[in-house]
Amino acid sequence: MPAFSNAKVAEILRGVGAAYQIKGLGNKFQIIAYENAATSIEHATESVYEFWKEKKLDEIPGVGSHLQTYLDELFQTGKVKHFAEVTKGIPEAALTFLNIPGVGPKTAYKLAVEGQASSIADLKDRISSGKLQKAGFSTKAIDNITRGISQLQGLKKRLLLPDALNIANELISGLKKDPDVIKADPVGSIRRMNATVGDIDLVASTTDIQKTLDTFAKLPQVKEVLNRGDDRSSVILKNSLQIDLLVSPPKSYGSLLQHFTGGKAHNIHFRKLALERGLSVSEEGVKNIKTGKVNPCQTEEEVYKFLNMQTPPPEIREDTGEIEAALKHQLPRLIEQTDILGDLHTHTEYSDGLASVKEMTDAARELGYKYSASTDHSYPNLDYQKRLKEIEKYNYSHKDFRVIKGLEVNITSEGKLQAPDKVLEEHEFNIASIHSSFSQTEGELTDRVLYALKHPLINMIGHPTGRILNEREGYTLDWEKVFNAAQEYDKVLEIDGYPARSDLPDPLIREAVKRKIKLSIDTDAHRPEHLEFMNFAVALARRGWATPDLVINTWPIPKLLDYLKKPRMKS
DNA sequence: GCCGTTTTCGGCCCGACTGTTTTCAGTCG
Numbered sequence: 397m398p399a400f401s402n403a404k405v406a407e408i409l410r411g412v413g414a415a416y417q418i419k420g421l422g423n424k425f426q427i428i429a430y431e432n433a434a435t436s437i438e439h440a441t442e443s444v445y446e447f448w449k450e451k452k453l454d455e456i457p458g459v460g461s462h463l464q465t466y467l468d469e470l471f472q473t474g475k476v477k478h479f480a481e482v483t484k485g486i487p488e489a490a491l492t493f494l495n496i497p498g499v500g501p502k503t504a505y506k507l508a509v510e511g512q513a514s515s516i517a518d519l520k521d522r523i524s525s526g527k528l529q530k531a532g533f534s535t536k537a538i539d540n541i542t543r544g545i546s547q548l549q550g551l552k553k554r555l556l557l558p559d560a561l562n563i564a565n566e567l568i569s570g571l572k573k574d575p576d577v578i579k580a581d582p583v584g585s586i587r588r589m590n591a592t593v594g595d596i597d598l599v600a601s602t603t604d605i606q607k608t609l610d611t612f613a614k615l616p617q618v619k620e621v622l623n624r625g626d627d628r629s630s631v632i633l634k635n636s637l638q639i640d641l642l643v644s645p646p647k648s649y650g651s652l653l654q655h656f657t658g659g660k661a662h663n664i665h666f667r668k669l670a671l672e673r674g675l676s677v678s679e680e681g682v683k684n685i686k687t688g689k690v691n692p693c694q695t696e697e698e699v700y701k702f703l704n705m706q707t708p709p710p711e712i713r714e715d716t717g718e719i720e721a722a723l724k725h726q727l728p729r730l731i732e733q734t735d736i737l738g739d740l741h742t743h744t745e746y747s748d749g750l751a752s753v754k755e756m757t758d759a760a761r762e763l764g765y766k767y768s769a770s771t772d773h774s775y776p777n778l779d780y781q782k783r784l785k786e787i788e789k790y791n792y793s794h795k796d797f798r799v800i801k802g803l804e805v806n807i808t809s810e811g812k813l814q815a816p817d818k819v820l821e822e823h824e825f826n827i828a829s830i831h832s833s834f835s836q837t838e839g840e841l842t843d844r845v846l847y848a849l850k851h852p853l854i855n856m857i858g859h860p861t862g863r864i865l866n867e868r869e870g871y872t873l874d875w876e877k878v879f880n881a882a883q884e885y886d887k888v889l890e891i892d893g894y895p896a897r898s899d900l901p902d903p904l905i906r907e908a909v910k911r912k913i914k915l916s917i918d919t920d921a922h923r924p925e926h927l928e929f930m931n932f933a934v935a936l937a938r939r940g941w942a943t944p945d946l947v948i949n950t951w952p953i954p955k956l957l958d959y960l961k962k963p964r965m966k967s
Numbered sequence: 968g969c970c971g972t973t974t975t976c977g978g979c980c981c982g983a984c985t986g987t988t989t990t991c992a993g994t995c996g
């Protein structure tokens with residue numbers, strides 16, 4: 397049987413949950429159980445198929461005895477009798493319509509059966525030709541579906557974190573002009589520093605809730621107010637983005653922040669734990685169920701303190717173990733931007749950068765770094781000698797800063813390095829990266845990376861998955877082999893913080909951290925301003941639970957240079 | 968269907984909004 401991806405298994409389970417709901421089977425908690433299992437599998441850092449092969453499906457939270465049996469059947473035979481029975485008679489299209497925001501199982505089924513729509517394109521046709529209205533859908537329902545479809549089709553491109561953060565910050569500074577606004581923050585995936593952001597949610601603490609909601613509605617960026625409740629409002633900006641604002645008095649701002657920051661799974665897990673202790677947690681505060689008394693929390697720390705636990709940093713509130721660690725008061729000390737002593741991946745006009753060695757290096761010095769690596773691409777026409785001399789000249793005249801002579805060498809499609817060993821020997825830090833032939837097989841791509849990892853003159857693999865967010869998926873590597881080789885040869889994997897790359901993705905960072913593989917957190921800057929992406933690089937590393945000890949660019953220069961020399965001494 | 972710091976039975980996160988519902992169902996974050 398072909399191995400099913402986690403995403404595929406999650407999709408199957410969601411479909412079964414939806415089918416239960418459409419047919420009115422079971423009870424609502426069975427449906428929730430299927431959804432919980434789907435979410436849990438989707439967020440697992442390892443393949444559920446591997447879990448099954450190693451007979452440890454029971455380690456996945458939300459997968460109990462029944463689902464273990466079903467998954468066993470799925471992986472052995474490729475299908476599950478029970479699932480087939482449950483989904484029998486439900487058109488394929490109904491499951492597709494579930495992806496439309498605002499459309500749940502009931503509506504999706506109704507659209508497919510009563511509306512007779514066979515695809516999203518067909519659904520759009522039926523809306524514009526009036527057929528859907530004739531089939532008994534109300535005008536408001538149709539408006540809602542239309543809005544959902546355009547959202548779905550617009551959402552294929554999620555915002556990159558820096559863009560989302562810019563928009564959020566502009567709105568926040570607008571809100572803060574209202575003297576009643578005491579604090580305002582982005583929440584949700586922005587606050588968790590996800591590399592991409594779907595929608596932008598803001599919270600504010602204010603002494604006059606209604607006035608602050610008015611201020612929000614009147615911000616110059618706002619085109620239209622979608623809805624307004626007692627303490628919240630949604631607007632559409634002139635750039636078509638939807639923004640939600642939630643407002644509270646200062647005394648419960650911590651509860652509000654906590655409620656809207658964590659990923660869904662984190663919140664559910666946290667509130668379940670609270671419930672076991674007789675506490676009900678909401679955005680209003682922490683309620684003692686017995687006495688009915690609500691304790692609003694001014695800060696998030698107060699919320700977590702009710703369960704006698706540490707406050708997990710926002711970046712890791714995804715329910716991947718942070719709650720257990722926080723309960724034991726054993727959260728790791730995650731890497732911080734002030735730990736970083738230098739940027740080890742930068743380009744100049746010698747390759748495809750837009751600034752000189754001096755301009756890039758001056759900018760790095762101004763950021764307070766002790767060193768940086770200049771790592772131009774191994775272009776065949778690159779004048780290596782001239783470039784190296786320029787670096788040496790900079791080092792000679794700046795004793796307080798060290799430029800490391802680096803190179804980003806291509807791993808060719810034949811699995812060799814683009815520069816000869818003689819050139820690599822002249823550089824102190826060699827990054828090997830794949831920039832071509834992405835469509836090779838997993839085996840071929842993996843062999844290319846393994847060749848580079850074994851090569852004694854290579855120190856690091858650059859942007860290891862090659863993904864470009866919103867443009868192309870990363871190539872698939874056999875990560876077990878890559879991680880093993882990185883460990884065996886004591887090589888570095890890059891955390892490339894260039895926002896469209898954000899590569900390694902955080903689940904792979906997490907795995908690398910577990911294996912104590914060395915990491916470098918850098919920006920892949922192509923111009924001086926790009927050096928400021930370091931905060932995004934660090935955030936990505938934090939999402940992968942990276943600690944400073946594994947990150948080579950937290951080390952002072954003598955330790956770093958010793959380490960970089962090590963592999964070539966062995967050979 | 969899952970799960971256990973009173974529980975192997977009896978609960979299951981919480982609250983809000985929308986629609987056409989006069990008391991609730993569907994959906995979302």
